[in-house]
Amino acid sequence: AQSVTQLGSHVSVSEGALVLLRCNYSSSVPPYLFWYVQYPNQGLQLLLKYTSAATLVKGINGFEAEFKKSETSFHLTKPSAHMSDAAEYFCAVRKANAGGTSYGKLTFGQGTILTVHP
């Protein structure tokens, strides 16, 4: 079964600093990986996804993530944090059901709350 571990339930950075949110996955087959952001009292918004094309994936709002198979990681980065980036971030993994049928269960990490200080 696949699983996701997000290292650090809280990350605090200064405005303009590098953002690094860590995600490690465990999967018996090559996974599909996703990063979602959730602002308070809102739903989840997709930031980016890895689906076995390019290992460096660019997303919305200046975020990107690199798939590293050797490290089983998919860390999320942004060069310069904005106050508006303060939110909770979820890494999620998904693999096809046996037989590769239409969908697979999305498994979320525990989430990382990002705080941005002025």
Add this chain to the structure above:
Amino acid sequence: DTEVTQTPKHLVMGMTNKKSLKCEQHMGHRAMYWYKQKAKKPPELMFVYSYEKLSINESVPSRFSPECPNSSLLNLHLHALQPEDSALYLCASSQVGLAGAKYEQYFGPGTRLTVT
């Protein structure tokens, strides 16, 4: 249009009430999902519908009853809930296909449910 809408935004109900949550999408997605999210936790999958048929029930208590009347609508009927069922209920949708796992899920804003 990449929007999933949910109504109502907030719902307060007593333990003997019957209420329904509604979800709608017009992206042509044929998979729709219900998630439950408690505070400071990730979403937990409850149900999955694929082509309007219930495909996954994650051992959810029968006081939650899903319904998918057509490819655009998803309902969650609530009856005799408990206070511990208070949570944010999220609806999502996605494409399906042979490589369906690569398709992202689009989430609605959620319904904040409080059971008194």
